[in-house]
Amino acid sequence: MNQNERERAMTLQPHQQAFICRLRFARSGSLSFVGHLDLMRTFERSLRRAELPLLHSQGYNPRPMLVFALPLGVGISTSDDYLDVSFSEEIDVERVIRELNPMLPSGLLVLDGWPVEESSGSIMALVSAASYRLKAPGIAEALMKIFLLDEVTVEKKSKGQMRTLNIRPLMLGLIEDDPYNEDEGTVVVCAGSHENVRPDLLLQALSNYVDYPKRDSVNCEIERTGLFAGEYPACKRFKEIN
Numbered sequence: 157m158n159q160n161e162r163e164r165a166m167t168l169q170p171h172q173q174a175f176i177c178r179l180r181f182a183r184s185g186s187l188s189f190v191g192h193l194d195l196m197r198t199f200e201r202s203l204r205r206a207e208l209p210l211l212h213s214q215g216y217n218p219r220p221m222l223v224f225a226l227p228l229g230v231g232i233s234t235s236d237d238y239l240d241v242s243f244s245e246e247i248d249v250e251r252v253i254r255e256l257n258p259m260l261p262s263g264l265l266v267l268d269g270w271p272v273e274e275s276s277g278s279i280m281a282l283v284s285a286a287s288y289r290l291k292a293p294g295i296a297e298a299l300m301k302i303f304l305l306d307e308v309t310v311e312k313k314s315k316g317q318m319r320t321l322n323i324r325p326l327m328l329g330l331i332e333d334d335p336y337n338e339d340e341g342t343v344v345v346c347a348g349s350h351e352n353v354r355p356d357l358l359l360q361a362l363s364n365y366v367d368y369p370k371r372d373s374v375n376c377e378i379e380r381t382g383l384f385a386g387e388y389p390a391c392k393r394f395k396e397i398n
Contacts, residue, residue, distance in 0.1 A: 174211050174221065174242040177249050178279065179269040180395060184233045187263030192227040202259040203241065208252060211242040225279045225383050225394065226286060226347055229354060234380040238394050240272065240279045268395075285328055285384040285391055286347035288355045291340050292376035296332070298368040299341040302358075303330050308365060310357045323361065326353045328388045342381060344388065 183195070190198065200220050203210055212218035221242035228234060241252070249269045257266055290299070302308060308324040323345075331342040345353035355378050362368035384391040 172211060172214070172244070174274045175244070175246045176272045176274060176276075177241050177243065177247065177252050177269050178238055178272045178394075179241060179249075179252070180236065180238055180267045181265060182233075182235045182237070182267055183228070183264045184235075185263040187261065188233040189231055191230050192224070195228065196222060196224070198261065198264065199239065199241075202256060202261075205259040206252075206255040208255060209244045209247060211244040223279050226283050228380065229356070229378075232288075232355070232378045232380055236382045236393070236395070237380060238279060238383060280349060282385040282394070282397070283348040283383055284346070284386055285344055285388050286380055287331070287342055287344045287382040287384070289340065289342045289379045289381050290355065290359070290376050291379075292372045293369075294338055295362075295368070295372070295376065296338045296341040298362045298366050299330055299343060301366040302362060303327065305365060308361045310361050310364070312357060321357075323353050323357060326351055327358070344384075347383070 210220040223240045225238040253266050309322050311318050312321045326346040329344040359373040363370045363373050383394045
């Protein structure tokens with residue numbers, strides 16, 4: 157069988173029915189400094205160790221079928237993130253959580269989950285916004301100042317080139333967690349495959365526009381506290397979507 161025949165044979169393989177579990181997870185501590193690909197490998201290996209009936213992709217290099225809602229940047233912890241895991245047979249979500257958590261490293265924990273229909277589409281396509289809690293000295297006032305501006309431009313590297321981007325229309329809202337805490341603030345920004353504001357770009361803008369100390373912006377503690385679907389402000393948290 158030549159290369160073309162092998163490729164044709166691959167395309168003719170029957171469709172595999174997927175039984176999908178949407179898992180909500182948190183990561184903290186040293187695991188926050190793991191890159192996205194390493195985080196994916198960690199889940200893959202832990203799922204294998206749990207001996208759960210994973211569904212694998214077809215082709216020359218079969219891989220467990222895992223889809224994250226939105227990749228996490230290095231150094232960002234999370235208390236509310238999601239991934240879809242496909243199984244080859246119908247499986248109880250409680251069993252998945254019960255058997256998977258003991259196999260995960262410290263700092264990574266599945267909080268809950270639910271089954272979703274295969275026809276519901278990719279979880280990545282649902283993401284429209286994300287909320288981030290920023291912790292650094294005096295950051296609450298700096299955030300309030302920058303949200304008063306009409307234009308906030310930053311330099312963003314895209315496809316190997318630097319380009320100027322106005323992120324102000326993508327800064328959706330500011331949540332005051334504690335009016336007496338000047339060292340903490342939560343922002344809601346556009347997120348997803350089409351429009352996405354990384355928190356490091358916002359921190360870059362704080363230094364450029366409101367004279368926020370660069371040392372504090374570099375050392376800012378970042379936690380993703382929520383993912384949303386739909387249009388802001390009527391968007392819904394992922395855990396509200398079944």
